Amino acid sequence: MNLSTKIFLYSIYSFFINILYLLMEILPSFGRNLIFKFIFKKVGRNCLIDYKTYFRYPSRISLGYNVTINRDCSLFASYMVDNIEITIGNNVALGPHVRIFTATHDYSTLDLSDTAASVIIEDYVWIGGGSIILPGVVVGKGAVIGAGSVVTKSVPPFSVAVGNPARVIKDRILSH
Secondary structure, eight states: OOHHHHHHHHHHHHHHHHHHHHHHTTSOHHHHHHHHHHHSSEEOTTOEEOTTOEEESGGGEEEOSSOEEOTTOEEEOOSSSTTOOEEEOSSOEEOTTOEEEOEEEOTTSTTOOEEEOOEEEOTTOEEOTTOEEOTTOEEOTTOEEOTTOEEOSOBOTTEEEEETTEEEEEEOOOOO
16 A cells, blocks of 8 residues: 555544544443444453543554543554554553553654554553653553653563653552
């Protein structure tokens, strides 16, 4: 498929998805949840997706059970590169204004060719408000990402990572 065809199809997709998002902002939660079950690759039970959220290519996004996605989060899955997805495990909380990206551009080329890698958020993760998760990152089970962090590399399980770029500052100690 040539570039002009891709751009045309993308424009059509963008138009219709924006109409869908406008309608979803006035629907009650049960109506939104029903739509989410059809447009996402997978949605587990007891998910809460707040209003003002945005999902690019939701058919490439999987949510486990007990996932909370707070207001104004944006998840950008890639469509230009095959088999690239966002996978969010069970019992995960995303604070407000979190951004997850699976695609970027190769700045070493003049045409800025597309590059992409899947993002995996494992079980029991908390991502603080305003954080950004970049392509190829795996946030390990039980990890915590501090508010406003920019996660450029994978985060080990049961650790706390903060900053820009995010770095692990300590282990997450559970009180139970």
